[in-house]
Amino acid sequence: MDKEEILAKSRAENRNGDERDRQIETRATMYGFIGMSVGYIVMMLLEIFLKGRAGYGYIFLFSVFLAISGFSRYKLGGSKAMLFGTVCWTACSVIWFVLYLAKG
Numbered sequence: 314m315d316k317e318e319i320l321a322k323s324r325a326e327n328r329n330g331d332e333r334d335r336q337i338e339t340r341a342t343m344y345g346f347i348g349m350s351v352g353y354i355v356m357m358l359l360e361i362f363l364k365g366r367a368g369y370g371y372i373f374l375f376s377v378f379l380a381i382s383g384f385s386r387y388k389l390g391g392s393k394a395m396l397f398g399t400v401c402w403t404a405c406s407v408i409w410f411v412l413y414l415a416k417g
Contacts, residue, residue, distance in 0.1 A: 349378070369413035376406040 353375040360368035383391075383399035 346382070350375070353378070367412070367416060369409055369416065373406060373409035373413050376402050376409055380406050 353371055357368040357371035357375070360366050360371055380399055380402035383395055383402055387395040387399055
């Protein structure tokens with residue numbers, strides 16, 4: 314193989330970004346997921362304990378977030394267990410939304 318063939322092969326393999334960039338993006342997304350999850354939980358607990366409300370809106374948003382996240386993970390190569398979890402979170406989202414509308 315000459316230099317040009319090696320470069321062409323490397324460019325073809327890395328056209329979606331190199332491995333380091335993909336790892337950084339994956340790690341940053343995971344940190345964002347954790348941060349948002351903690352934020353939702355803190356806001357929900359404040360709503361329940363400080364304001365005396367049920368916090369259905371925050372629970373609904375968090376369950377929608379988990380349902381959509383699970384669905385995208387399933388579509389990108391997840392297992393049947395991931396699909397089951399996604400269906401469960403979707404059902405929870407519907408229930409929390411109905412409770413939010415009914416009891417606010």
